[in-house]
Amino acid sequence: MKQTSENSTNASLNRLKKIINQLIDEYEENCSLLNDQIQAVINHDITSLNELIERQVRVYETLKSSEEIFKKHLKEVRQRHDLSSQSLQEMLNDLEEPTQTLNAMRDRLHAQVRKTEGLRNQLMDLLNFAKRQNAEIFKAICEAGSDKMGGYNADGEKQRQSNSYAINQKA
Amino acid sequence: MNSIFEIAKSGLFSARQSSTIVSNNIANANTPGYTRQRADLSATVMRKNGYTVGRGVTVKQVEQLRNHLTDQQIMKKDSALGNLNEQNRVYKQLQSTLTSNSGNGLDTQLSNFFNAFSQLSNNPQDISQRNALLSKAKTLMAGFHNAANNLENIARQTKKSAQSRVKKINDLLQNLQSVNKEIARSHANGKPDLNGKDQQTQQLKSLSKLVNVGKIYNKNGTVEVRIGGITVLGGGQVSTVKAETAPGKHVFRLRLDNGKLIKPGGGALAADQSMIQTVIPNTEQHLNNMAKTLVQQVNKIHSSGYGLNDSVQRNFFNSTNISAQDISINKSLLNNPGNIAASSAPGEAGNNNIAIKLSNLQNKKVLNNQTLGSNAVSLMSKPGNRITELKSQIDTQKSAKQLLFNQQQSQSGVNIDNQLTNLIKYQNAYQASAKVITAGRQMSNTLLSIV
Numbered sequence: 247m248k249q250t251s252e253n254s255t256n257a258s259l260n261r262l263k264k265i266i267n268q269l270i271d272e273y274e275e276n277c278s279l280l281n282d283q284i285q286a287v288i289n290h291d292i293t294s295l296n297e298l299i300e301r302q303v304r305v306y307e308t309l310k311s312s313e314e315i316f317k318k319h320l321k322e323v324r325q326r327h328d329l330s331s332q333s334l335q336e337m338l339n340d341l342e343e344p345t346q347t348l349n350a351m352r353d354r355l356h357a358q359v360r361k362t363e364g365l366r367n368q369l370m371d372l373l374n375f376a377k378r379q380n381a382e383i384f385k386a387i388c389e390a391g392s393d394k395m396g397g398y399n400a401d402g403e404k405q406r407q408s409n410s411y412a413i414n415q416k417a
Numbered sequence: 418m419n420s421i422f423e424i425a426k427s428g429l430f431s432a433r434q435s436s437t438i439v440s441n442n443i444a445n446a447n448t449p450g451y452t453r454q455r456a457d458l459s460a461t462v463m464r465k466n467g468y469t470v471g472r473g474v475t476v477k478q479v480e481q482l483r484n485h486l487t488d489q490q491i492m493k494k495d496s497a498l499g500n501l502n503e504q505n506r507v508y509k510q511l512q513s514t515l516t517s518n519s520g521n522g523l524d525t526q527l528s529n530f531f532n533a534f535s536q537l538s539n540n541p542q543d544i545s546q547r548n549a550l551l552s553k554a555k556t557l558m559a560g561f562h563n564a565a566n567n568l569e570n571i572a573r574q575t576k577k578s579a580q581s582r583v584k585k586i587n588d589l590l591q592n593l594q595s596v597n598k599e600i601a602r603s604h605a606n607g608k609p610d611l612n613g614k615d616q617q618t619q620q621l622k623s624l625s626k627l628v629n630v631g632k633i634y635n636k637n638g639t640v641e642v643r644i645g646g647i648t649v650l651g652g653g654q655v656s657t658v659k660a661e662t663a664p665g666k667h668v669f670r671l672r673l674d675n676g677k678l679i680k681p682g683g684g685a686l687a688a689d690q691s692m693i694q695t696v697i698p699n700t701e702q703h704l705n706n707m708a709k710t711l712v713q714q715v716n717k718i719h720s721s722g723y724g725l726n727d728s729v730q731r732n733f734f735n736s737t738n739i740s741a742q743d744i745s746i747n748k749s750l751l752n753n754p755g756n757i758a759a760s761s762a763p764g765e766a767g768n769n770n771i772a773i774k775l776s777n778l779q780n781k782k783v784l785n786n787q788t789l790g791s792n793a794v795s796l797m798s799k800p801g802n803r804i805t806e807l808k809s810q811i812d813t814q815k816s817a818k819q820l821l822f823n824q825q826q827s828q829s830g831v832n833i834d835n836q837l838t839n840l841i842k843y844q845n846a847y848q849a850s851a852k853v854i855t856a857g858r859q860m861s862n863t864l865l866s867i868v
Contacts, residue, residue, distance in 0.1 A: 269864075276857070280854075283850060287847070287850070290843070292842050292843060292846045295846045295850060296846055296849075298850075299846070299849050299850050299853055302850075302853050302857070303853055306853070306856060306857055306860065309857075309860060310860065313860065313863065313864055316864075316867075317867065320867065332867070333866070333867050333868065334867060334868050335868065352868060355868055356865070356868050359861050359864055359865055359868065360865075362857075362861060363858070363861050363865075366854050366857060366858055366861075369850070369854055370851060370854055370855075373847045373850055373851045373854070374851075376843065376847050377844065377847050377848070377851075380840050380843055380844045380847070383840055384840060
């Protein structure tokens with residue numbers, strides 16, 4: 247009976263290892279995608295950027311389902327061992343079985359998620375910068391009317407006015 | 418992680434430079450002569466353990482999308498058009514001087530003058546016919562005087578406008594010298610002065626409209642300029658062009674401050690020179706020949722006849738005043754119309770032989786194998802014919818220039834529609850990417866809380 251229980255615990259922990267491994271692989275792929283997106287923004291390569299965004303959405307779908315599986319399996323392990331711990335880290339501390347491999351895998355996953363987070367922040371900064379620059383260029387376009395479209399302000403100084411007609415003229 | 422930040426930093430720097438260039442392009446979309454600029458990006462790589470590792474992106478250089486060959490061709494067209502337009506302007510003045518809107522041109526005045534002799538031959542004793550003849554003769558004299566004075570005025574005005582063009586040439590050469598200095602300084606600092614290059618091209622184009630310009634570009638981007646094969650700007654030196662004219666004479670020469678004579682070779686100034694030295698003098702010469710022939714031919718017949726009052730043979734015109742400007746009627750005829758010779762014999766009041774001979778003079782080919790009337794028509798119609806030719810040449814040159822201009826615009830011009838479309842594409846892609854990233858961030862937070 248004890249043998250059966252031990253086998254069942256090992257199978258459950260092996261399954262957890264597989265799920266974590268899969269999550270690590272998927273986060274690595276995500277990192278690579280984020281790197282490619284950073285490069286595409288830098289190179290003004292909109293075609294690649296659009297393709298990468300589509301791939302990113304697909305990767306998120308996979309990650310989401312892997313994460314659900316991970317959460318579900320974590321719950322099962324917790325119930326099987328009658329543990330109250332909420333996180334994997336706490337659970338591994340509470341388990342009686344040796345968990346060095348799982349601990350190392352958890353650390354790898356944690357580091358990978360952090361790395362992904364860093365890249366995401368980097369890409370967000372880059373995107374915000376690019377959007378701001380674009381907005382400035384839009385403003386320049388709107389002010390690219392001819393001088394005839396300009397007027398005078400209350401102080402009598404010449405002032406250019408934004409003109410949507412002028413920007414549609416062929417240069 | 419550090420390498421990621423380095424790559425992103427180089428990317429941000431390049432993106433900022435690229436965006437500044439695009440902003441500058443758009444702001445100058447309506448600036449004449451502005452050339453679109455483009456950032457030439459290149460990947461930065463590093464060799465590590467035998468592998469090539471990407472280190473981001475850098476702006477290698479900012480280049481101008483300008484084709485010098487097209488510029489060269491446009492300048493040639495500008496030079497030709499400048500020449501044709503100036504010729505056209507002066508010929509139009511000549512036309513309005515020599516022709517009359519009321520149809521009372523020199524040809525009509527000549528015809529009226531000879532017809533008055535015909536009228537006199539019908540009744541040679543009639544004083545009122547003699548007065549009518551004198552009146553027609555006075556109108557003809559005024560016609561010659563006006564034409565001669567107006568031609569002189571046109572010559573004077575053309576000289577004036579040529580002199581103002583010479584001043585403009587000197588201003589342009591001075592500007593080019595300043596632009597050259599700026600370009601050379603920027604080149605020495607390793608940052609090409611692209612706006613200076615635009616200014617240089619604009620100044621050269623303006624110069625090409627005035628004279629035929631030879632250009633040699635130096636490696637540092639400065640330009641050496643030659644007019645008529647002689648260097649006027651180069652080696653850090655600029656020459657001053659001076660106009661040489663002589664009052665009352667048909668002379669217009671260009672001389673450099675070092676004493677060398679130069680030929681404009683083309684452009685508006687070459688047209689002015691040709692008008693001052695050739696076209697206007699030839700027109701004056703033709704008019705003077707007509708006046709001289711009229712005086713000589715009329716006097717020859719008139720001085721062989723007799724008036725009503727005595728047996729003295731007189732000239733009809735003053736024989737010493739034979740130019741169009743000073744042609745005049747003999748005073749004794751003006752004071753006493755009876756002295757007009759209609760008769761071939763003294764004391765024969767009814768004799769009309771001389772009057773008939775003088776009337777017939779209008780049909781005799783006395784100048785350039787043509788009658789005086791035909792000479793007048795030819796003189797009057799020459800500017801009109803030339804204007805028609807010039808108009809067709811101007812139209813051809815204009816359409817050729819437009820073709821080149823369109824070609825240049827497709828290479829150098831800023832197309833705001835394209836820029837705007839690109840910006841919208843970029844903005845949409847950036848927003849989509851940001852949205853997806855935000856979703857991913859929430860997911861990671863959940864995972865981190867349970868790992």
